[in-house]
Amino acid sequence: MRISLFEGSKGDQPILALGLLLVGVVTLGFQDSLVKLMSSETSLWQLQALRSIGNITFTVVLATVGGGIALLLPKNWKAVCLRSVLLVCCMFCFFAGAPFLSLPQMGAGLYTYPLFVTLFAGPVLGEKVGLWRLGALGVGTAGGLLVFEPWHEDFSPIQLLPVAAGLFYAANILTIRQACRQESPLALAFFVAVGFTISGLLGIAVLTLFPLPSAAQAAMPFVAIGWPELTLGILGLIVLASVLNLAGNICLSRAYQTAESSWLAPVDFSYLVFAAIWSKIVFDQWPTGLDLAGMALIAGAGAVTAWREHVRGISAAMKPRRTSSRISRPL
Numbered sequence: 001m002r003i004s005l006f007e008g009s010k011g012d013q014p015i016l017a018l019g020l021l022l023v024g025v026v027t028l029g030f031q032d033s034l035v036k037l038m039s040s041e042t043s044l045w046q047l048q049a050l051r052s053i054g055n056i057t058f059t060v061v062l063a064t065v066g067g068g069i070a071l072l073l074p075k076n077w078k079a080v081c082l083r084s085v086l087l088v089c090c091m092f093c094f095f096a097g098a099p100f101l102s103l104p105q106m107g108a109g110l111y112t113y114p115l116f117v118t119l120f121a122g123p124v125l126g127e128k129v130g131l132w133r134l135g136a137l138g139v140g141t142a143g144g145l146l147v148f149e150p151w152h153e154d155f156s157p158i159q160l161l162p163v164a165a166g167l168f169y170a171a172n173i174l175t176i177r178q179a180c181r182q183e184s185p186l187a188l189a190f191f192v193a194v195g196f197t198i199s200g201l202l203g204i205a206v207l208t209l210f211p212l213p214s215a216a217q218a219a220m221p222f223v224a225i226g227w228p229e230l231t232l233g234i235l236g237l238i239v240l241a242s243v244l245n246l247a248g249n250i251c252l253s254r255a256y257q258t259a260e261s262s263w264l265a266p267v268d269f270s271y272l273v274f275a276a277i278w279s280k281i282v283f284d285q286w287p288t289g290l291d292l293a294g295m296a297l298i299a300g301a302g303a304v305t306a307w308r309e310h311v312r313g314i315s316a317a318m319k320p321r322r323t324s325s326r327i328s329r330p331l
Contacts, residue, residue, distance in 0.1 A: 017259030021267055024251035029274040031244035032106065033282040034237055036098045041234050043225045044095055045207065049200030050235070054242030055193035063186050071184045079179035080188060083172055084195035090168035091196070096223050097161040104287040107275035108147040108295050109162020111268075114302040115140045116170035136304040143297025146290045176256055185253040189246055269299040 035047065063071040074080035094110055101109075118137050148159045180188060207226030211217070217224045255264055272295045279285045287295065 014259040017255040017264060018267060020251040020255040020258075021264050022270065024248045024255060025268065025271040026274050027244050027248035027251065029103075029107075029271055029278050031241050031248060032094075032275070033103055033278040034241050034244070035095055036103055036106075037282060038234055038237050039095075039098045039222050041228070041231065042238070043203075043221065043228050044092070044223050045200045045203030045226055046228060046230065047095075047200070047238060047241075048091075048196045049204060050238045051242040051245060052193040052196035052200060054239055055189065055246045056197065058242065058246050059186050059190040059193060063190075066186070071186045072190045074180075074183050074187045074191065076179055076183065079175060080183060080191050081195075083175045083180060083188065084191045086168050086172045086175065087192050088195045088199050090165045090172060092199070093161045093168065094165035096220075097158045099220075099222050100156070100158050101162065102285055102287070102291075103275045103279040103283070104272065104291050104295060105147055105159065106162045107272050108144065108291070108298055109160070110165045110169060111272060111298055111302060112140060112144055112163050112166035113170035113173065114305040116167045117174070118305055120170065120174070132304065136301040139304075140298050140301030143294040143299075143301065146294030146297065148294075149290065173256065176253065181257050183253075183257075185250045185257070188253045189249050192249065193246075269302050272299055 038047070059072065060069070063069050090110075094106060098106065115137050118134075144163065148163075149155060150159075176188070204226040207224070211226075212224045221228070276287050276292075276295075279287070
């Protein structure tokens with residue numbers, strides 16, 4: 001039995017991609033709330049290792065029933081491995097601050113990634129960045145300031161960890177769109193799971209053999225302890241997180257394979273809405289007025305950036321193929 005969702009993309013399907021994206025962000029929002037919920041009872045390394053071992057198991061089963069083990073083998077090994085490393089770095093930065101940050105704050109930091117795409121556009125992609133995208137960059141930065149309040153006496157550099165996650169997530173989006181379009185979503189998920197498993201086991205080994213001082217363990221137990229006591233309840237939550245993580249990431253991978261990122265990015269920001277909803281449901285916490293205003297500015301900046309990318313793509317497609325001496329106006 002072959003399942004088309006697990007095979008390489010056969011072309012753009014924007015409506016299907018939109019549905020997959022919404023399912024993905026709702027599912028991952030719930031998973032992220034579970035990780036925050038159990039962050040006081042487990043460690044990042046224990047969570048990553050066990051969740052990813054579950055992901056590996058589930059992907060092998062899905063590949064077996066959905067078309068064969070060949071679905072786990074990438075076509076572009078270097079790009080797939082690079083994406084795995086980027087996501088390992090992204091998720092470390094995203095979850096490391098989970099015990100100290102609200103779910104909306106974590107989401108707002110992560111969803112600064114379009115701002116980093118704008119920053120990369122000049123030096124990395126060789127694009128000219130005009131007033132629209134520079135303005136969006138300024139608006140998004142203002143939104144981040146409202147959410148994280150660096151002027152407040154309680155501000156901690158830990159609050160910037162989700163922003164660093166946005167940096168790595170931006171690199172991941174560029175990689176999957178440019179170099180992983182024809183990959184099976186199962187291959188992408190499998191190699192990310194392998195990367196998370198390796199990083200989790202390394203973290204457990206290093207922190208067990210060379211434990212950090214007690215003060216560091218007390219201050220940040222989620223990242224400073226390798227293997228805390230594992231209860232049956234936490235194991236059950238990790239298994240559930242594994243299922244949610246795999247399902248959400250398969251949906252997101254296929255969504256970005258089957259439609260332009262400029263079409264999907266504005267809807268991707270619905271994660272901020274669902275993060276607020278899950279925060280209320282799971283923790284009975286609702287974002288403050290400043291949080292909501294900042295999230296709105298970040299989402300608006302991302303939507304404007306995506307719109308200008310779409311306009312740029314249309315303009316490029318309409319240009320004649322011959323080389324022109326005219327200098328195009330920057331976006």
